[in-house]
Amino acid sequence: MIRLAFRNLFQNKARLVISVGGVALALLLILSLDAVFTGVERQITAYIEYSGADIWVSQVDVFNMHMASSSLPDTVARKVKYVPGVASVSPILYLTNNVVAGDERNLAYIIGLPENAEFGGPWSISSGRSLPAEGEAILNRNIAEKSGIALGDEVEILGKEFKVTGFSEGTASLVNSVAFISMDDFEEMRGSYDTVSFLLVKVSDGESPEVVADHIQSQVRDVTAQTRNNFAAQERRVVKDMSTDLITIMNLIGFLIGLAVMALTVYTSTLSRRQEYGMLKALGARNTDLYLTVLAQAILSVILGFLFGLALTLLLTVVVPIFGSNLVLEVSRASLLKVGSVSLVIAAVSAMLPIRQIAGLDPAMVFRGR
């Protein structure tokens, strides 16, 4: 019966292409939306992941960086430095604002770095300097290229002119990019000299970041200390919690579309094979055998559709960034598992539609030439 299903499926290539393509596109809807959000999660945690810090210290009860504000008195840095297991502490200043070049405005995390910052700076430089001196800014290369900014050009941040002295890689997301300036400039622009936003902590060799974070939390007042992994996980949760409802709705629509395409394919193909099924019945095949053939056919189509949909999604992950978009798509294992399960449900439900046709098939029909 599996062989029969296989032959049924491949006998009409055009129908196969359309049905597999239709299911693939419906699954692509689910896969690509998941991939967009996974990509956003990856992008917005890039700065944290590549900061080089083992622990992030923020204002008490501030657990995030994106869409959040943290303010710590600069005296906290000294207190953190004395906590056992802490090797070094580097403060950063942070806010979200525009980088202005002519008429172009690009939203960016503005990071103020101390002189000779050990960490918290750009992790991959394509050209120019790797740390900003006073009056200098390091921008994302992609964003700069799109805005026609070259090394040595001037940009405006918070009303002050900066000379672009470096381009970084991997620092742009769908929402914004990261721009680095010196801490002195940052303080001057904000008119505030005694606070920092976050402290980036490196632990001594052999020390566990979790244990040292606990020490900081218990020994320093009014701070939140999180390991890099925990801090990044908190950022991912913001995206996840924000997008859950939206993804559920889109998944439901994608599922219904996939179901409609598959049901249509299985139904039309069963209908066109009515004579053959009648012949099989006349030769003694039971209804169950025929149902299994239809089910096998649906499962095969859906598997092909899933593989094709996955291939298309992977293709999009490569093609979309080529077109200069900061949209990054990333296929996660959880998404594959979900779409795989959805595909099987689609196959099972769509195979139920022709049951009535098969059950009502008259074996004698074939001899009457109908």
Added chain:
Amino acid sequence: MSLARRNLFQDKTRLGLSIGGVALAIMLILVLKGFLAGMNRQITSYLDHSPGSIIVAQEDVVNLLGATSLLPEGIDQKAETIRGVDEVIPILSQFVILDLHGKKQPAYMVGYEPEQGGGPWRLIAGREPRSKKEMVFDRVLAERHGLNLGDQVEVMGRDFTIVGLSSGTTSWMTSFFFVRKQDAEDLLLAPGATSFLLLTTSDGADLDKILRRLNDFSGVNALTKKEMASNDLKLFAKVFSAPLKLMVGIAFLVGTMIVGLIIYTATIERQREYGVIKAIGAKNRFLYQVVLTQALFASIAGSSLGILLANGAAQWIMSARPQFLIVFEPVDSGQALLAGLGMALLASIFPTRVMAGLAPAEVFRK
């Protein structure tokens, strides 16, 4: 025409499935567009409803949402001295992430002086904050988390009591909540800080002149609220347009595939009949018309059903998840029908090629 109709209606299940498939694809396109339109309305809700026509931000800040603004000290007194300025309302605002029942919820905190304005524009229960650590919370967000008047919400480590519930202050991404400006300053460890000034002007005042005077002050950017609303829309359009276009493109292709499948199957099944028609002298053009009519019918019926489904789905989504606002513009239905037309034309290409290659003699050989 009647041949096309008979071909289509001969198998009602198949026709139903294909119309349903197209309808779902069109529904998806419409819901996505409606979702974006609704989001745009929600994004500018604060600017649309807050008092005044001019907003003063920090230099180079052109957005309310998305950028942090901190005004130079004393700018509010300077603004008050400008002729034509009636009222200067300071607010201190900042995105914060609330942790509500283990879920991360970005919210936009507006610190304001209740006696001056800039707070919630539609209170549906309770009152505005009068004393320390009181807040007006968004009604939809409160409902989603089972919160009511008198309940406590933790903001950056401090417990605030809900004393009022506001309406029209929610969106899919974020909700607004309102506290006294002094409380916002304490939370952000920024005593005396102001993010924006909302300026009301006297009747007949020259807005351009006021804007020029304001922009002469160092460290500020003054613009009309309309301009800022448009900047916020542009900012969010930049973020959401790429994924949205991707989804709409896929939905269009799915619809085309569905119409293609139905028309192709109907054509192949009737190959012999078409051969006969050709053999008795019918021109290809006539057969193309038959195919196109079928495609048009399936896609237009699907699109029309899709428009109805989209309206139903929007109502369902908004009642089940009130944070989503789905708005349909009158032009959307027309665009949906055009999309259906596009699907029909594309879906007809392959079957018409089959038809063109059909040998009239084929029928006599069988």
